[in-house]
Every structure is written in C-alpha cells, then in structure tokens.
Amino acid sequence: EDCGRRFRLYDYADNNDPSSVSGRTQNWMDLDGTASGLNEPTIIGSGLADAGHWWRVENSVVDDPEGPLIFIKKNGGPERGLGHIRLRFDDSLFNSVGKTACLNGPKLCPTIGNIRHIGPLFDSSNDPTGGLPITANAIVVGPTGGFGWVLNLDDGPPKILRIDQIEVAASTTLMLAIPYPQGTSFSISANTSPWCLPSITHSCTEEFAAADSIEHVRYSQGNKYFFDTTTNLLYIRVIMFPITYVGDNLNSPTAKWHLWDLDDPNNKPWDKREHALDRYSFNDITLPKYSTGNYLQIIANCSPGSASSYWTAI
Secondary structure: OOOOOOOOOOOOOOOOOOOOOOHHHEEEOOOOOOOOOOOOOOEEEEOOOOOOOOOOOOOOOOOEEEEEEEEEEHHHHHOOOEEEEEEEEEEEHHEEEOOOOOOOOOOOOOOEEEEEEEEEHHHOOOOOOOOOEEEOOOOOEEEEOOOOEEEEEEOEEEEEEEEEEEOOOOOOEEEEEEEOOOOEEEEEEEEEOOOOOOOEEEEEEEEEOOOOHHHHOOOOOOOOEEEEEEOOOEEEEOOOOOOOOOEEOOOOOOOOOOOOOOOOOOOOOOOOOEEOOOOOEEEEEEEEEEOOOOEEEEEEOOOOOOOOOOOOOO
C-alpha cells in the first residue's frame, strides 16, 4: 500500500510540551529529495511551534504537521545550507547542563534568550515567539545562507563568548550578529588546541581585523568583524578551521589563515588526518563534522560593570 510521506516525532515523556533542544533543532539534509518526497535537494527541519520561524524561512516552505516538520527547497535560494554552533558565555550556567538543568528526562531547561534570522519575515510582528529559544544547553542548528542569525540574551550581551563545535561548509555563509552598547570595542580570535606550537608552516591563533561593512565580513575569509554603530550590531562570519592549527602553508610559503574547504588536504605530517577539516563521507556524500578543542572567542570591552558574564541588556 502506498501511504505517501509519513513522519512522526513521538515524545514518550510529555508529547513535546515543553519541547526539547533536540526537538526544536532536529534536521536532515535530503540531498536527492527522496525522503521529503520533493525530488530535489531539501533541508528538513523541526516544525515544532515553539521553534518560531527558525525553520520557516519563506512562505513557500512545505509544512508537514504530522512530523511536525518543515521542508525547505535547498535550491530556492543562493548558498542555502545548514550550520551548527555551540555558544558558551556563562560557565556556571554551562556547567549546570545534565546536572541541575537540561536533564535527559525532566526538561528543566528554561529559556535564557533567543536567536532568530535577520530580515522582516522574522521580526516580532511576523514571529512573536522571538525565534529559536536559547537555553543553558546553548546548541544552535539552523538554515544558513541568509542575512544571518542575531543572538539576544535576556541578561544582556555576553562579555566573553566562546563559539565551538562549528559545522558549516564553505559553500554556505553563516553570519552571526550580536547587539552591544555604543562604544564597545572587541578582541576576536580563532584559537586551536592548547598543545599547538606556532612555526613558519602553521599558526595557532588568528586575530580578527575590523572591516568597514557587513558585506566585507560576509565575503571575507572568515577573519574579519564589523560593528554597525547604526544598529549596534556586531557581525562576524563563522567558518570551520582545523583543530590542530589555524593557519597553514597550503596556499602560501608561510602559515596563513584562509577559508577552508571540506576537500582541502592536511599537509602536516604530525597530524594523521587526510583532510584539514573533520568530515563525514559516505557514498559520495560529504558533510562537515565539528572538532572539539578549537573555538572562536569574542571579548567585548566597554565601560566597567558588574562581575557578571553579561553587559547590561540593550
């Protein structure tokens, strides 16, 4: 019997009320469209209501209420893809995950902020939920290639933000924007494992340089930032980089940062990986795979405040 397309997310604990981080961020990359039934490359994302418009990136998405899932036609926009990051900005909050918060069972994982896409379709008038909830288990997975993601925390922007577990292919763009007070200055860097020792062939830290526009960040090699004093938004481009170094001599005589592709080879004899970036390949399908140990770090410097992890909310 031909039953057509059938998906069902069943939560044996409480039927997704409240939903979980994994329920709101569930996703698949259906490269031939056979799982979705659309017969073209499709991004499948969560259709849970409290994910807001996070996966509903356009009015023409296909809604599967039984899943509940949303199907996004990958070729419906330029550079469409998927991105994954983890945000760490409050050690006490982060260390509570799995102990007193965000347990595997009771969903004591309160919302502490949200992240949404930039654009009129995702503002408060069209998406009153505010976007995807951010919790102590601050893992974010979502569609990339648009204007970017903007992070808002209830207690204010983070003084120090570490971004790790990065998964995003060079063929798509993940822009991250964060509101900060006027007059804030920034120290932003990419950092590799602590055992890295710099040499002429590889570097261990990359300091980001200030750019003069959002576009120059978007089309950069991933080592620039821009603070828009009109909107008070800090913009960076999040890219993947190797776990054991941040600059190599693949395209230059000395170590240099660049935009890595999943197929770029690893030319370091002391690192046995075949490719510079971790990846998963099967049957001609290659997906990015995050590393543990390397990270981006944003340090925001503004007028002295309290000893908390946040600046005053703006």
